[in-house]
Amino acid sequence: MTQQLAQASIAQVVVPKGGIRHEIRAALVVWNREMIRFRRDLTRVISAVVQPLLFLFVLGGGLSSLVAAGTGGVDFKTFLFPGVLSMSVLFTAAFAGISMVWDREFGFLREMLVAPVSTAAILTGKCLGGASVATIQSVVVIALAGLVGVPYDPLMIAELLVLLFIMSFMITALGLVLASRVKQVQSAMPLVQMIITPLMFLSGALFPLSRLPGWLTIVTHLNPMTYAVEPVRAAVFDRLNMPAEARAILDPGIWWGSYQVPVPLQVGLVVVASLLLLLLSVKLFNRTE
Amino acid sequence: MESSLPGGGADAAVEVHGLVKTFKSVEAVRGIDLLVRTGETFGFLGPNGAGKSTTIKILCTLADATSGSAKVAGFDVATERDAVRRSIGLVFQEPTLDGYLTAEQNLQFHGELYGVDKTTARQRRKEVLDMVGLYDRKDDLVQTFSGGMRRRLEIARGLLHSPKVLFLDEPTIGLDPQTRASIWQYIGELHKREEITVFVTTHYMDEAENCDRIAIIDQGKIVALDTPANLKAGIGEDRVQIATADDKAAIAALKDKFGLEAKMVEGLVTFSVAEGAAFVPQLFERLDIAIKSVAVTRPTLDDVFLNFTGTSLRDAEQKGSFNAMAARFRGR
Numbered sequence: 001m002t003q004q005l006a007q008a009s010i011a012q013v014v015v016p017k018g019g020i021r022h023e024i025r026a027a028l029v030v031w032n033r034e035m036i037r038f039r040r041d042l043t044r045v046i047s048a049v050v051q052p053l054l055f056l057f058v059l060g061g062g063l064s065s066l067v068a069a070g071t072g073g074v075d076f077k078t079f080l081f082p083g084v085l086s087m088s089v090l091f092t093a094a095f096a097g098i099s100m101v102w103d104r105e106f107g108f109l110r111e112m113l114v115a116p117v118s119t120a121a122i123l124t125g126k127c128l129g130g131a132s133v134a135t136i137q138s139v140v141v142i143a144l145a146g147l148v149g150v151p152y153d154p155l156m157i158a159e160l161l162v163l164l165f166i167m168s169f170m171i172t173a174l175g176l177v178l179a180s181r182v183k184q185v186q187s188a189m190p191l192v193q194m195i196i197t198p199l200m201f202l203s204g205a206l207f208p209l210s211r212l213p214g215w216l217t218i219v220t221h222l223n224p225m226t227y228a229v230e231p232v233r234a235a236v237f238d239r240l241n242m243p244a245e246a247r248a249i250l251d252p253g254i255w256w257g258s259y260q261v262p263v264p265l266q267v268g269l270v271v272v273a274s275l276l277l278l279l280l281s282v283k284l285f286n287r288t289e
Numbered sequence: 290m291e292s293s294l295p296g297g298g299a300d301a302a303v304e305v306h307g308l309v310k311t312f313k314s315v316e317a318v319r320g321i322d323l324l325v326r327t328g329e330t331f332g333f334l335g336p337n338g339a340g341k342s343t344t345i346k347i348l349c350t351l352a353d354a355t356s357g358s359a360k361v362a363g364f365d366v367a368t369e370r371d372a373v374r375r376s377i378g379l380v381f382q383e384p385t386l387d388g389y390l391t392a393e394q395n396l397q398f399h400g401e402l403y404g405v406d407k408t409t410a411r412q413r414r415k416e417v418l419d420m421v422g423l424y425d426r427k428d429d430l431v432q433t434f435s436g437g438m439r440r441r442l443e444i445a446r447g448l449l450h451s452p453k454v455l456f457l458d459e460p461t462i463g464l465d466p467q468t469r470a471s472i473w474q475y476i477g478e479l480h481k482r483e484e485i486t487v488f489v490t491t492h493y494m495d496e497a498e499n500c501d502r503i504a505i506i507d508q509g510k511i512v513a514l515d516t517p518a519n520l521k522a523g524i525g526e527d528r529v530q531i532a533t534a535d536d537k538a539a540i541a542a543l544k545d546k547f548g549l550e551a552k553m554v555e556g557l558v559t560f561s562v563a564e565g566a567a568f569v570p571q572l573f574e575r576l577d578i579a580i581k582s583v584a585v586t587r588p589t590l591d592d593v594f595l596n597f598t599g600t601s602l603r604d605a606e607q608k609g610s611f612n613a614m615a616a617r618f619r620g621r
Contacts, residue, residue: 022404029401037389107385114351115402116374 027125034129072246083205093168096130097175130172173277180284302486319509332500378447388432437468527565
């Protein structure tokens, strides 16, 4: 019966001729897919949140007595908070980007790439998805702010969410660049570890960069994560009652020679890096598939 | 074989001229000319590694031709990529569904990617799911589906945006015979419902019988192109095998009474006639020797393939298997 019904009224579909609205729809549906999969996969959410919490409370708690002398009276866990926040989005976002390797393995990448839309639209959707998922996860960490002496300032939380979104957009794009080169599922995760771990250690997320040996300074200044983490730290530290000396030790800022890079410029650099990585991934996916 | 093509024109769903594709030193496709008429089911038959998948990839704008030209639904595959993509539906050999989404979500995703307007898309989703008998499973995750159900869903998805040409690349590979049959049933019913041309590749001879016309491709070239019936008629008559009480007398009687040359093959009296099934009643009537069993075999496309390529499909398969693997890796 249903078959006859269908026969009687074949909906003739007219596929529209491209255009920016079509591209946006395509990007949004790719984004939506990431959100659907995120909702279905609670294990991923939990496991992604556990690691930053270990860093904050176990590593931070263990080290706080050791380093107490050097932090100007500020709890080491408080210092660590913005770094752990960044870390929590870092891995989730990188995974969202590299998940394209699985999409390729299970064929879904092909379904996306043969559609009459641009690769840019699809990859933008993927980045928006990775950024959204990572930012939503970071809320769990933000919720713990009170436990490490950070106030629940609504404006600060809003700032943090925006900054973390931009940061994770960039990292998802980086993940996409990697995914375009990796054809084997088995090598995807080790590669993420290999790239993301140094990015994290050299970003100032876990300790002030001013303490590093000079030759590493060049590396940290080339690391885009440095410019993504520092605004997060500034947003948190601005809300703390911190002696000026302590702030100078814990948050020395980013210096190009004698020029202190202002926070808005840092955010700008991250946005530019995101777009460059996205463009690169579009180029690589267009070439390889 | 139709080697000289007419001008093409509005009647052609797929039009290919002198198509060549070279991978480094390997010539995968070595000059193909093809004309698929609007509304027909066109079969592309050949062993793995013969160039089927490469050709289909070029027609679907997934690969560039080294030389030659191709038009699908009137659009050039090289210069009008998006127009071609809007006009075609694709079902690949390899699965391309997201197992973490439900059947309906997979279709929704497709509709959005192809820019189908939301109201039509909803109606259309129901139609295509009904057509492949999956409407009641629409809210289940695709990862819970069997291989056959997934393939049906892929076909439904390929039809969602009402394509003018549906490409099916080995749609039944890896499926059990029953599911294979049901897939072909859907393909057959398609023409009743939609104005659509179906371009299907297969290396199963029995499946090619379902096509209006077939092209046999071997080592990158088309070696035959016609209706299955014509192709089979072109290579000869039916084969009749009988077991009798006295084989020697039977052979003599066949020669005397029917003028047929019979010989012993596999322990049976074997001979060829034009219409085997129609001949059998006469045989019983006039051959005065007791017949214990009769078998009539029509020439199969296997015989056709053997005739045109000098090798059976299975042998070609084995020889070509290394190349096929290489082709898969290249395709990635």
